[in-house]
Amino acid sequence: MLEPQQPPYERERRARPEQHSLLFGNRILDSLPPKEAERLAPAMRRVFFQRDQTIVRPGEPIIFLHFPVDVFAWSWTETTETQRPTSVLTVGHRGVVEWNRVLATGRGNTCATVISPGAAWRLPIDAFEQTQPLPTSPLRRLLLRFANATILNAACRLACNAEHNIDQRLARWLLWVADECGRMEFAITHQQIAEIAAIRRPSVSLALSQFQRSGLVRSQHGRLRVLQPERLEKIVCPCYWFILNNADGVFKNESGA
Numbered sequence: 001m002l003e004p005q006q007p008p009y010e011r012e013r014r015a016r017p018e019q020h021s022l023l024f025g026n027r028i029l030d031s032l033p034p035k036e037a038e039r040l041a042p043a044m045r046r047v048f049f050q051r052d053q054t055i056v057r058p059g060e061p062i063i064f065l066h067f068p069v070d071v072f073a074w075s076w077t078e079t080t081e082t083q084r085p086t087s088v089l090t091v092g093h094r095g096v097v098e099w100n101r102v103l104a105t106g107r108g109n110t111c112a113t114v115i116s117p118g119a120a121w122r123l124p125i126d127a128f129e130q131t132q133p134l135p136t137s138p139l140r141r142l143l144l145r146f147a148n149a150t151i152l153n154a155a156c157r158l159a160c161n162a163e164h165n166i167d168q169r170l171a172r173w174l175l176w177v178a179d180e181c182g183r184m185e186f187a188i189t190h191q192q193i194a195e196i197a198a199i200r201r202p203s204v205s206l207a208l209s210q211f212q213r214s215g216l217v218r219s220q221h222g223r224l225r226v227l228q229p230e231r232l233e234k235i236v237c238p239c240y241w242f243i244l245n246n247a248d249g250v251f252k253n254e255s256g257a
């Protein structure tokens, strides 16, 4: 009988909170060659975002790139009929907020809003364009890879929403948010989980209360703590590992690229 395959990213995810002694604390920036990071550093400014703060709105010119350190934000768009926010991307220390900028879009096409407050590195778009003019420029290349992973993961989430049950999808989101925040406790409300996960709010509250009774999480006063990630990994659907693989794949093979 075959042994169940161990998820290849399990060890890395567990270890990540202890690995935050990096230069910037954002994985894209910390994946840059040292000389490139030194070249960009003078143009960077560390900024702090409050809960519910809007980073960019649809139609606004993109004048900065923001690289989260411990802020967790989401990009969303309204569907035309229901005015319901639809999640496009949720992003923390492995990503960048205005990722569509590298696809030659000069203006925001989604609204980016902070869920869990924290810090980010801000890079003016002029400095980005001047220092990263080519598709092979190190930071631009990383952002293109991030954009590719984002599109793949959006497609996976669509399939997941159709195929997998609420417990599996909720476990996927909780593990993902913990990964992106780099910590097991973060600020998030049931309503925000419902919106980013495309699950009805009553179903979120019901599933979370069951998770809480089972000792998997603790949820109170707009904060959530993942208590037993290894048990959530037994509940989560395979989409989580696919998505994590894509997210981590952004940073692979860069040394030889």
Ligand SMILES: [Zn+2]
Pocket: 159, 160, 161, 164, 168, 169, 237, 238, 239, 240
């Ligand atoms: Zn799934």
